[in-house]
Amino acid sequence: MGALNGVKVVEMAGIGPAPFCGMLLADMGADVLRIDRLVASDIGIPVPPKFDLLNRNKRSVALDLKSNDGRVALLRLIADADILIEGFRPGVMERLGLGPEVCLKHNAALVFGRMTGWGQTGPLSHSASHDINYIALSGALNAIGRAQSPPVIPLNLIGDFGGGSLYLAMGVLAAYISAQATGVGQVVDAAVTDGVANLMTMHYGFRQAGVWSLERGSNLTDGGAPFYDVYETRDGLFVSVGAVEGKFFTTLLNRLGIADEKLPRQDDREGWLVIRGRLAEIFKSRTRAEWSVILEGSDACFAPVLDMDECVNHPHHRARKTYVELDGVTHPSPAPRFSATPSNIRKRPPALGEDTKDVLAEWGFSLDEIESLQRNGAIA
Numbered sequence: 001m002g003a004l005n006g007v008k009v010v011e012m013a014g015i016g017p018a019p020f021c022g023m024l025l026a027d028m029g030a031d032v033l034r035i036d037r038l039v040a041s042d043i044g045i046p047v048p049p050k051f052d053l054l055n056r057n058k059r060s061v062a063l064d065l066k067s068n069d070g071r072v073a074l075l076r077l078i079a080d081a082d083i084l085i086e087g088f089r090p091g092v093m094e095r096l097g098l099g100p101e102v103c104l105k106h107n108a109a110l111v112f113g114r115m116t117g118w119g120q121t122g123p124l125s126h127s128a129s130h131d132i133n134y135i136a137l138s139g140a141l142n143a144i145g146r147a148q149s150p151p152v153i154p155l156n157l158i159g160d161f162g163g164g165s166l167y168l169a170m171g172v173l174a175a176y177i178s179a180q181a182t183g184v185g186q187v188v189d190a191a192v193t194d195g196v197a198n199l200m201t202m203h204y205g206f207r208q209a210g211v212w213s214l215e216r217g218s219n220l221t222d223g224g225a226p227f228y229d230v231y232e233t234r235d236g237l238f239v240s241v242g243a244v245e246g247k248f249f250t251t252l253l254n255r256l257g258i259a260d261e262k263l264p265r266q267d268d269r270e271g272w273l274v275i276r277g278r279l280a281e282i283f284k285s286r287t288r289a290e291w292s293v294i295l296e297g298s299d300a301c302f303a304p305v306l307d308m309d310e311c312v313n314h315p316h317h318r319a320r321k322t323y324v325e326l327d328g329v330t331h332p333s334p335a336p337r338f339s340a341t342p343s344n345i346r347k348r349p350p351a352l353g354e355d356t357k358d359v360l361a362e363w364g365f366s367l368d369e370i371e372s373l374q375r376n377g378a379i380a
Contacts, residue, residue, distance in 0.1 A: 002029020003341040007176070008081045010035060010074075011058070015044040016131075016156070017164030017192065018087030018115040019054040024169045025083070026057035027334035027343045033081075033359055035074060036062045036352045038380050050329055055349035061360070062353030062380030065096050069378035073360070074098065079106040080363055082179070083172050085113040089128075090120045100187045110185040113172040115164060119191030131159035131192070138163070138196035143203065147217030147224070163195025220244065226276035227252065227266060230305055231283035238305035239283060239291050252300040256282050353380030 007030040011022040019034075026032040034055060040046075049055070061077070064070040075098070078084055084103060086093055093099050093114075100112045117134045118124040124137075135141040135158050136151075145152040168190035179185045206212035218224040227243045243249040249266050253259040256279075263278060264271020283291065288304050295302035306314060312323045312330055324333050327348050334343035356379050360370050373379045 001341060002027070002343050003338055004028040004030040005341070007031070007083065009033065009083045009085065010077055010081045012084070012086035012088065012093075013037065013041070014087035014115075016087065016160045017168065017190075018085050018113075020161055020165040021085055021113070021115065021168040021172070022058060023054045023056060024165065024334075025172075027345065028338075029341065029343065030083075032058040033077065033355075034058045034060050034350075035065075035077075036060050036380075038062050038064050038353070038377075040352050049349050049351045050327060052349045053329070053331055056326075056331060056345055057347050058350065059347075059355035059359055060350040060353055061356045063356075064378050065098070067376065067378045069373055069376050071097055073365070073373060073378060075103070075106050076365070077359075077363055078103050078110065081107065081110065083111045083113060083176055085115065085168065085172060087115040090116060090125050104185055108185060109179045109183050111172050111175040111179055111188060112185065113168055113175075113188045113190065115168045115190050115192075117159075117164075117192045119194060120189045131156035134163070134192040135159040135196050138193050139200050139204075140196050142214075143200075143216065143222060145216045145222075147215060149216070151216065158199065159192045159196055163197075163199055164190065164192040167195035167198070224272070226272050226279055229276070229279075231280055233283055233288040233291060234285060235287040235289075237288035239288055239295075240303050240305055241279070242301040244301070248299050248301050251298060252295075252302070255295050255298055255300050258282060356380055 004025055007025070009022065009025050009030045009032040011018065011032055011034045013019075013034055013036045022032050022034065063074055065074060078098075103110055103112055114120060116125070117129050117131075118127060132141065132153060135154075138159075140158050141151045141153070143151075144154055168188065171188040171190050175186050175188050203212055207214075212219055213224075216222060221228055221244075223229050225244070227241060227249050230238045230240050232238055241252060243252040246266060250259065253263075258278065261278070264274050266275075286294075291302070292304050296304070311317060317323055322333055323330050324345060325331070326345055329348070331345055334345065337343070357370055360373070360379070361367070365373075370379070
């Protein structure tokens with residue numbers, strides 16, 4: 001019984017941030033209904049349903065929302081829901097006759113979560129774009145990368161999932177708490193650009209204080225500092241060090257066996273190039289596995305750089321069950337962890353429309369109504 005057990009969520013099928021938000025809520029015990037089209041969309045990267053991990057713990061209801069019967073059926077589901085999340089361009093839900101005004105008339109306490117890249121308003125709000133564009137306009141992309149090199153694309157973690165999904169999840173849960181207290185729902189406008197800008201709050205403070213340079217690869221945590229960087233090992237693999245604090249840097253040097261060498265002071269930026277060269281040289285003298293034996297678990301702030309296949313079997317992850325297997329598929333475990341109401345993976349990702357009839361019956365539709373919807377082609 002997760003922390004959100006009993007919370008009913010309707011998720012309009014989409015890609016990226018909104019589905020990940022739905023997965024987070026479902027992992028915490030919410031009953032998440034994914035509203036799919038009758039025919040699978042060709043948007044995104046097609047994978048078999050069991051590998052579409054963002055749909056785990058959800059149920060799939062396939063409706064024809066271009067038909068009146070399909071829209072009416074969805075509005076009945078919405079009337080009994082606590083939260084609705086959608087990730088369409090501004091105006092799409094309104095054109096379907098499912099905008100906030102309509103939905104809130106059917107359910108005054110509904111939380112209507114909207115996930116877009118640019119937001120519901122603004123000159124770019126209707127423009128087609130993706131994660132890379134949102135983080136570019138929010139200052140994050142320009143700040144990531146090596147000196148004298150182009151910006152580095154950080155997967156779609158910072159925009160879609162960091163600035164998007166997590167802020168949408170936080171927003172709809174905060175609005176849900178408010179609705180439970182007041183009986184009044186509201187619209188949550190979650191924009192990736194807003195979220196990424198908010199994630200950059202500390203760095204904007206540093207910039208205005210004069211301690212953050214706009215030059216990539218010249219700052220404390222962007223690879224500019226030799227004690228916060230990655231280094232190649234003898235076998236062509238990599239390790240990471242993050243020994244920012246003086247005592248941790250001292251531990252690192254001791255473990256590397258170079259504490260007695262006359263190196264520049266850690267806070268001497270003019271000497272960073274010398275320190276980097278020596279660290280690069282020493283790390284290249286052993287394999288990644290050898291350095292892991294010497295440094296891992298110490299206060300040197302060290303970790304080997306693992307790929308996705310390797311990290312699943314790392315002893316720390318195995319001890320914490322950070323990854324679990326369901327039906328032969330490896331899933332990252334739900335996070336965060338709860339002491340009294342633990343989250344879990346209860347159900348594999350469903351096939352399109354797999355749960356349509358069961359959900360409709362469970363949410364109050366009679367057998368005759370379900371058969372009528374099927375005859376009229378409104379459900380799969």
